[in-house]
Amino acid sequence: MEDHRPQLPKKTQDLFERAVQVIPGGIYGHNSPANTIPGIAPYFAKRAEGCRYWDVDGREYIDFLCSYGPIVLGHNNKEVNAAADEQRNAGDCFNHPSERFVELAEYLVGAVDFADWAIFGKNGSDMVNWAIKIAREYTGRKKVLYIDGAYHGSGYWCPTRGPSGSIPEDNVHSHTFLWNDIHSVHKLVNQHKGQIAAIITTPYHHPGGADSVLPAEGFLQEIENVCKNKGIVFILDDIRAGFRLHHGGSHQAFNFTPDISCFCKAIANGYPLSAAVGRDEFKQAASKVFMTGSYWFSAMPMAAALTCLHILKRDNVVEHLQAMGKRLTRGLENAAAKYGLRVTCSGPSALPYMSFAEETNLMRMQAFCSYCMENGVFFHPQHNWFINAAHQESDIDEAINIADNAFKKVANKVPA
Amino acid sequence: MDTPSKDHILCRLHLNAVLFALEDLVAVVPEAKQILSEESFSIAFTTCSKLKSAVKFKDGKCEFIGAKDAPGAIKILYLSERHLNRTFTQKGFTLPLLTSGFFKLKQLIVFKRLSTLLNKYLQPDANSLEETTFRSKHLKILLGLMLAAIKELSENEPFSRDLLESTPDGLAFFTIRDDDISGWIQWREGKVNYGKGDPPYPPDVRIVFEDSAIALAAFHNKIINMAEIGLGRLRIEGDTAFAEKLGWISERISFYLENGRP
Numbered sequence: 001m002e003d004h005r006p007q008l009p010k011k012t013q014d015l016f017e018r019a020v021q022v023i024p025g026g027i028y029g030h031n032s033p034a035n036t037i038p039g040i041a042p043y044f045a046k047r048a049e050g051c052r053y054w055d056v057d058g059r060e061y062i063d064f065l066c067s068y069g070p071i072v073l074g075h076n077n078k079e080v081n082a083a084a085d086e087q088r089n090a091g092d093c094f095n096h097p098s099e100r101f102v103e104l105a106e107y108l109v110g111a112v113d114f115a116d117w118a119i120f121g122k123n124g125s126d127m128v129n130w131a132i133k134i135a136r137e138y139t140g141r142k143k144v145l146y147i148d149g150a151y152h153g154s155g156y157w158c159p160t161r162g163p164s165g166s167i168p169e170d171n172v173h174s175h176t177f178l179w180n181d182i183h184s185v186h187k188l189v190n191q192h193k194g195q196i197a198a199i200i201t202t203p204y205h206h207p208g209g210a211d212s213v214l215p216a217e218g219f220l221q222e223i224e225n226v227c228k229n230k231g232i233v234f235i236l237d238d239i240r241a242g243f244r245l246h247h248g249g250s251h252q253a254f255n256f257t258p259d260i261s262c263f264c265k266a267i268a269n270g271y272p273l274s275a276a277v278g279r280d281e282f283k284q285a286a287s288k289v290f291m292t293g294s295y296w297f298s299a300m301p302m303a304a305a306l307t308c309l310h311i312l313k314r315d316n317v318v319e320h321l322q323a324m325g326k327r328l329t330r331g332l333e334n335a336a337a338k339y340g341l342r343v344t345c346s347g348p349s350a351l352p353y354m355s356f357a358e359e360t361n362l363m364r365m366q367a368f369c370s371y372c373m374e375n376g377v378f379f380h381p382q383h384n385w386f387i388n389a390a391h392q393e394s395d396i397d398e399a400i401n402i403a404d405n406a407f408k409k410v411a412n413k414v415p416a
Numbered sequence: 417m418d419t420p421s422k423d424h425i426l427c428r429l430h431l432n433a434v435l436f437a438l439e440d441l442v443a444v445v446p447e448a449k450q451i452l453s454e455e456s457f458s459i460a461f462t463t464c465s466k467l468k469s470a471v472k473f474k475d476g477k478c479e480f481i482g483a484k485d486a487p488g489a490i491k492i493l494y495l496s497e498r499h500l501n502r503t504f505t506q507k508g509f510t511l512p513l514l515t516s517g518f519f520k521l522k523q524l525i526v527f528k529r530l531s532t533l534l535n536k537y538l539q540p541d542a543n544s545l546e547e548t549t550f551r552s553k554h555l556k557i558l559l560g561l562m563l564a565a566i567k568e569l570s571e572n573e574p575f576s577r578d579l580l581e582s583t584p585d586g587l588a589f590f591t592i593r594d595d596d597i598s599g600w601i602q603w604r605e606g607k608v609n610y611g612k613g614d615p616p617y618p619p620d621v622r623i624v625f626e627d628s629a630i631a632l633a634a635f636h637n638k639i640i641n642m643a644e645i646g647l648g649r650l651r652i653e654g655d656t657a658f659a660e661k662l663g664w665i666s667e668r669i670s671f672y673l674e675n676g677r678p
Contacts, residue, residue, distance in 0.1 A: 006648055007648075008647075008648065016646055016647065017647070020640070020643040020646070020647070024640060024642075025640050025641075025642030025643050025646075026640075026642060026643045026646045026647075027642070027646065028642065032642045032645075032646070033642075033645065033646040034641070034642045034645040034646060034652075034656075035656075038645045038646055038648060038651070038652075039648045039651075043646065161660075162660070162664055163575070163664060209657055360584055360586075360620065360655070361586065361620035361621060361654045361655040361658075362654055362655055362656070363620075363653070363654045366653060366654070382656075
C-alpha cells in the first residue's frame with residue numbers, strides 16, 4: 001500500500017464532490033468506492049462496449065466485474081439492444097403487461113426443467129423475498145434456514161451488512177446453517193420441527209471477501225431430501241450464477257432440484273429484470289402473495305431477456321465463459337508462481353474468485369487490484385469476478401500480462 | 417451472555433475507559449501535570465455490584481490500574497452502578513461513600529481538579545477545538561478512550577461481543593497523518609488488546625485519517641464514512657470488514673456516553 005493519499009482524476013473528483021453534497025455517501029450500496037479501492041478504482045462510468053468500459057475521465061478498463069454480473073454477453077450488445085429498441089418504440093411501461101410477459105414466462109418454463117410457472121420483478125432481492133413469502137404462504141410456517149455468510153439481497157428476513165436500520169425482530173425467524181455441513185441442517189430442522197417454511201441456498205457458496213466453495217457431494221441433494229420429507233420449500237438463490245453455469249439454471253450443473261429458483265443477473269444483459277420459477281405445487285400460493293412494483297411489467301427488459309436467453313443458448317455462451325475463465329485463472333496462477341506467490345482461484349471458472357493463499361487481511365489483494373486498475377484491468381478485490389461472452393483470448397491474455405506485472409510489484413513490496 | 421443493563425455498560429465504560437483517559441490527560445496536558453504537582457496517591461472506585469477500577473498518580477504521571485488491587489488507595493464506594501454513572505456525568509446529588517482515605521482531602525481535591533480538566537478535554541467547546549494544539553490533545557485523549565471503550569464493549573456487551581466473535585483475528589492500526597497520534601487494537605483468540613503508538617505486529621487493517629479535522633469529525637460521528645473514504649480523507653487499507661465492525665462498535669460508545677441509543 002502506498003503511504004499517501006491517492007489523487008482522484010479531475011472529473012471523478014468533481015463529480016464525487018458534487019455527489020456527496022446531494023447523495024448520502026456520494027455513491028451508496030455495492031457501488032460505493034469504499035467497497036473497492038478508493039482513490040484508485042473508477043467511480044463513475046461513461047460508456048462501455050463488449051468487455052471494456054471507460055470512466056468519466058476516459059480511463060479504459062477490461063471489465064472483469066461485468067456490472068456485478070448482469071453483463072453476460074458483453075456491454076452494449078447489438079442484438080439485445082435491437083430487441084429492446086424495437087419494444088421501446090412500441091411502448092415499454094403500459095397499463096398492462098405486453099405479449100413479451102407471456103412469451104418470457106413460456107420460455108423459462110421450457111428452459112428450466114422443473115418449472116411450471118414464472119414471475120418477474122426487477123432485482124434479485126424482489127425474487128428472493130417473494131419466494132420466501134410463497135414458502136410461508138404454502139406451508140403456513142414462519143422460519144427460514146439459510147447458509148451462514150451467504151448474501152441473499154436486502155430483505156428484512158436476511159441480515160445484511162451492519163446493524164443500521166435493523167431491529168432484532170426483523171430476523172427472529174431466520175437461522176443459519178453451515179455450508180457443506182448437512183448435520184447443521186438436520187440439527188436446525190429437528191430443533192424447529194414443523195416450523196420451517198423454507199431452506200434457501202445458493203448453488204455454490206460465494207461469501208463476500210472469501211473464497212467460493214463448491215457443494216460437497218450429496219450436500220444439496222440431501223437438502224432436497226430433507227425438504228421433501230419435512231414439507232419444507234427448497235428455494236435456490238441462483239441470482240448470481242443463474243444461466244452462467246447451465247442454460248437451464250445452476251441446479252442442473254450440480255444435479256439437484258429445488259422447488260423454486262430465483263434468477264436475475266444474467267437474464268437480460270443489463271436490462272432491469274429478475275425472475276423466479278417454481279413447481280406447480282406452489283402456483284396457487286404464488287398467485288396469492290401480493291408482490292409488485294411500478295416497473296415490474298415493463299416490456300422492454302422482457303424483450304431484451306428473450307433475446308439474451310436465446311443468444312446464451314445459440315452461441316453456447318456457458319462453454320465460452322468456462323473456457324475464458326479457465327484461461328484467466330490458469331494464467332493468473334502461473335503468473336503469480338513466477339514470483340513465488342500462490343493464488344487460489346475458487347468457484348466456477350465463469351465466476352472466479354481469486355485470493356492470495358494464506359492471506360486473511362486483503363492487503364496483497366488490494367495492492368494487486370490497485371496495480372491492475374491503474375493499468376487498465378478491473379479486478380474487484382473482494383467480490384467474485386465475472387467473465388462475459390465478449391471476452392476473447394486476446395483480452396484475457398492482455399489482462400494476464402498486466403496481472404503479471406502486478407504480481408511482481410506485490411511480491412516485492414507487500415510483506416506476506 | 418445475559419443482556420446487561422445500560423447502566424451496567426455505562427458504568428464499565430466510566431470505570432475502564434473514562435478513567436483510563438486520565439493517563440493521556442496527565443501525559444499530554446501541562447496543566448494536568450501542574451495540578452498533580454508532587455502528589456502521589458491512588459484512588460479506587462467500587463460499586464456495590466463489585467465493579468471496581470483504580471488509578472495511581474506518582475512522579476507526575478498517571479497509571480491506570482483497572483480492577484487490580486491498589487494498596488493504600490483512597491476508596492470510594494457507590495451504592496449502585498447508576499449512582500456511579502450519575503456522579504461521573506455530574507447529574508447526581510447523592511455523594512458517594514468515602515470508605516478509605518478520609519484524611520487525604522488534598523489529594524481528593526487534586527483528583528477533582530483533574531476530573532474537571534478531563535471533562536474539559538473530553539467535551540470541549542467549539543472555540544477550543546479551533547485551536548490546533550488543544551485539538552491535538554483532545555484527539556489523543558479521545559483515541560485512547562475509544563480503544564479502551566471498544567475493549568470494554570467487546571467483552572461485556574452482547575452486540576459487540578457477537579460482532580467480534582464472528583470475525584477472524586485481526587489488528588487495526590489508527591493514525592492521524594498530520595499529527596503524532598496513533599493507536600492500535602487487536603482481536604485475537606477471543607480477547608481484545610489495545611495500545612498507543614505503533615502496533616506490536618503488522619496490522620491487518622490501517623485506518624488513516626488524513627488530518628486532525630477529519631479525525632475529529634469521525635470521532636464525534638459527524639462524517640459520512642463512505643463519502644470521506646471516497647474522497648480519500650479517510651483511508652482504510654486491508655481487512656475492511658474488521659474496520660467496519662470496529663466502526664459499528666465505536667458508534668455505540670457515544671450512544672452510551674452521550675446518552676443516546678441503544
